[in-house]
Amino acid sequence: MTTAYVYARPQVSTGVRQRSGCAQCHAHEFTFCHALAKATAMSGLRMLGPTPDVHTVAPRRIICREQDVLAHVPVICSGWAASAVMLSDGSRQILSFLLPGDLVSTALLFEPKPNCFVEAITKVTYRAFNRTDLKVAMFSDPDTAAQLAHLWIDEKRRADETIVDLGRRSASERIARLILGLVERLQNRNMTMGGAFEVEFPLRQHHIADATGLTPVHVSKLLSEFRRNGLIRLSERSLAILDLAGFRAVADVR
Amino acid sequence: MTTAYVYARPQVSTGVRQRSGCAQCHAHEFTFCHALAKATAMSGLRMLGPTPDVHTVAPRRIICREQDVLAHVPVICSGWAASAVMLSDGSRQILSFLLPGDLVSTALLFEPKPNCFVEAITKVTYRAFNRTDLKVAMFSDPDTAAQLAHLWIDEKRRADETIVDLGRRSASERIARLILGLVERLQNRNMTMGGAFEVEFPLRQHHIADATGLTPVHVSKLLSEFRRNGLIRLSERSLAILDLAGFRAVADVR
DNA sequence: CGCTTCATTGATCAATCTCAACTCGCGTGG
DNA sequence: CCACGCGAGTTGAGATTGATCAATGAAGCG
Numbered sequence: 001m002t003t004a005y006v007y008a009r010p011q012v013s014t015g016v017r018q019r020s021g022c023a024q025c026h027a028h029e030f031t032f033c034h035a036l037a038k039a040t041a042m043s044g045l046r047m048l049g050p051t052p053d054v055h056t057v058a059p060r061r062i063i064c065r066e067q068d069v070l071a072h073v074p075v076i077c078s079g080w081a082a083s084a085v086m087l088s089d090g091s092r093q094i095l096s097f098l099l100p101g102d103l104v105s106t107a108l109l110f111e112p113k114p115n116c117f118v119e120a121i122t123k124v125t126y127r128a129f130n131r132t133d134l135k136v137a138m139f140s141d142p143d144t145a146a147q148l149a150h151l152w153i154d155e156k157r158r159a160d161e162t163i164v165d166l167g168r169r170s171a172s173e174r175i176a177r178l179i180l181g182l183v184e185r186l187q188n189r190n191m192t193m194g195g196a197f198e199v200e201f202p203l204r205q206h207h208i209a210d211a212t213g214l215t216p217v218h219v220s221k222l223l224s225e226f227r228r229n230g231l232i233r234l235s236e237r238s239l240a241i242l243d244l245a246g247f248r249a250v251a252d253v254r
Numbered sequence: 255m256t257t258a259y260v261y262a263r264p265q266v267s268t269g270v271r272q273r274s275g276c277a278q279c280h281a282h283e284f285t286f287c288h289a290l291a292k293a294t295a296m297s298g299l300r301m302l303g304p305t306p307d308v309h310t311v312a313p314r315r316i317i318c319r320e321q322d323v324l325a326h327v328p329v330i331c332s333g334w335a336a337s338a339v340m341l342s343d344g345s346r347q348i349l350s351f352l353l354p355g356d357l358v359s360t361a362l363l364f365e366p367k368p369n370c371f372v373e374a375i376t377k378v379t380y381r382a383f384n385r386t387d388l389k390v391a392m393f394s395d396p397d398t399a400a401q402l403a404h405l406w407i408d409e410k411r412r413a414d415e416t417i418v419d420l421g422r423r424s425a426s427e428r429i430a431r432l433i434l435g436l437v438e439r440l441q442n443r444n445m446t447m448g449g450a451f452e453v454e455f456p457l458r459q460h461h462i463a464d465a466t467g468l469t470p471v472h473v474s475k476l477l478s479e480f481r482r483n484g485l486i487r488l489s490e491r492s493l494a495i496l497d498l499a500g501f502r503a504v505a506d507v508r
Numbered sequence: 509c510g511c512t513t514c515a516t517t518g519a520t521c522a523a524t525c526t527c528a529a530c531t532c533g534c535g536t537g538g
Numbered sequence: 539c540c541a542c543g544c545g546a547g548t549t550g551a552g553a554t555t556g557a558t559c560a561a562t563g564a565a566g567c568g
């Protein structure tokens with residue numbers, strides 16, 4: 001077992017509200033919100049109320065907790081967050097990283113209780129859609145339903161992949177696969193910088209450790225090894241994959 | 255990393271068909287099928303065609319493969335199965351065990367491709383529901399939709415728990431939690447024998463190993479330890495938890 | 509009867525954790 | 539401006555968990 005990395009309990013965000021349009025959302029046109037807006041517009045109905053307010057939370061603040069009962073479904077507009085579970089010994093497991101455009105969890109569409117807590121990694125803005133509105137939209141518009149089904153399938157596929165990674169892959173493989181998965185998701189959102197394999201990368205090594213089931217110490221050693229072998233460049237909150245083939249080889253099946 | 259436990263590629267089942275009623279299903283009244291039948295009956299519509307035929311597959315045979323394109327959604331009627339992923343080095347990770355009443359995967363309601371293969375552990379019978387029928391039922395009947403949403407949430411919750419177990423728990427904890435989880439699911443289905451904590455248990459040690467990310471050798475050693483400590487009795491395909499408090503302590507957070 | 513699968517057990521090995529010391533940058537308060 | 543503490547990252551030495559290898563036996567089955 002991993003030892004307890006005891007985290008100070010972060011304060012719950014006050015959820016500062018701001019008004020602003022969806023237009024500036026990094027990932028708007030690639031994700032759920034867009035489809036939702038389109039479906040709503042096309043059907044001619046105002047199924048959804050006015051676009052919900054934007055909430056802003058600072059890094060390391062909690063967006064929602066495990067025991068919360070949410071009347072709304074948060075959708076990340078900007079920034080990175082993590083959904084995670086805390087163990088009683090103080091260690092934690094990150095279930096998934098949330099990027100702009102991501103629903104916190106599709107399960108929240110049907111159930112008010114997330115079974116994990118969600119913490120901002122960078123400064124995060126999100127909108128909280130009303131659950132009942134979303135349900136109505138979903139049942140009355142097949143397009144929206146299909147879109148949500150797609151999100152669901154994708155969420156589940158990634159969870160299953162995580163299970164395989166944690167169950168059957170070495171530390172280097174886990175880290176490499178995590179990074180490649182994140183880069184791919186950023187590419188899908190047009191969130192790369194310069195080259196397609198250079199991205200902003202706000203994760204701390206302890207985030208990587210908590211997502212891969214390793215210790216921060218070991219993560220540090222393996223990242224150094226990756227750097228030493230010319231596979232990646234990682235510094236100043238930015239990441240570049242220098243040797244894609246080589247890095248994929250590390251990530252893959254051994 | 256775990257080494258390659260290379261499995262012989264099992265033959266695909268011929269899917270022998272049989273006629274028989276849902277009544278004899280072990281778990282009918284506790285699960286999805288029941289709700290579906292009720293919803294269909296109440297609405298007065300024949301949304302679903304006649305109850306689908308029962309397919310029977312022998313132990314160790316494949317129910318569906320990763321690359322299959324399924325026109326239907328299999329629901330287990332009797333027996334145990336496992337959904338799993340195979341790695342290129344021949345090792346495998348079991349994603350979940352399927353018990354009577356379980357849908358193979360709720361994702362199959364929306365997408366014809368399972369992203370894992372499903373293998374019978376015991377002799378298994380299952381019914382293959384037509385996907386389009388199910389969708390129609392789901393969209394026209396809120397009860398059915400709620401039922402499916404519940405399945406989906408439950409499936410995701412279990413996947414998330416598996417991630418936590420594999421990422422942050424010791425070998426003994428993983429095994430104990432797996433067993434407790436299965437016993438609980440069997441209890442929910444009224445599938446216990448004698449005492450509430452005595453059940454039929456067809457899993458081989460390699461199933462436990464593949465589900466917990468361990469080696470069969472290590473599983474054997476830890477199960478022996480559990481027995482030595484008077485926590486469980488496990489033999490002849492039957493399992494009893496002898497010291498529930500003690501076993502829970504092993505399973506829990508340490 | 510011989511084959512295969514499954515389980516057990518012991519000896520040894522390797523991956524990863526643990527502990528500890530040190531550096532660096534940053535924000536804060538004196 | 540400086541001292542300080544804190545979070546983050548690095549590095550090395552040693553401990554531990556679980557994997558690997560190997561030998562053995564029991565059970566099921568053609």
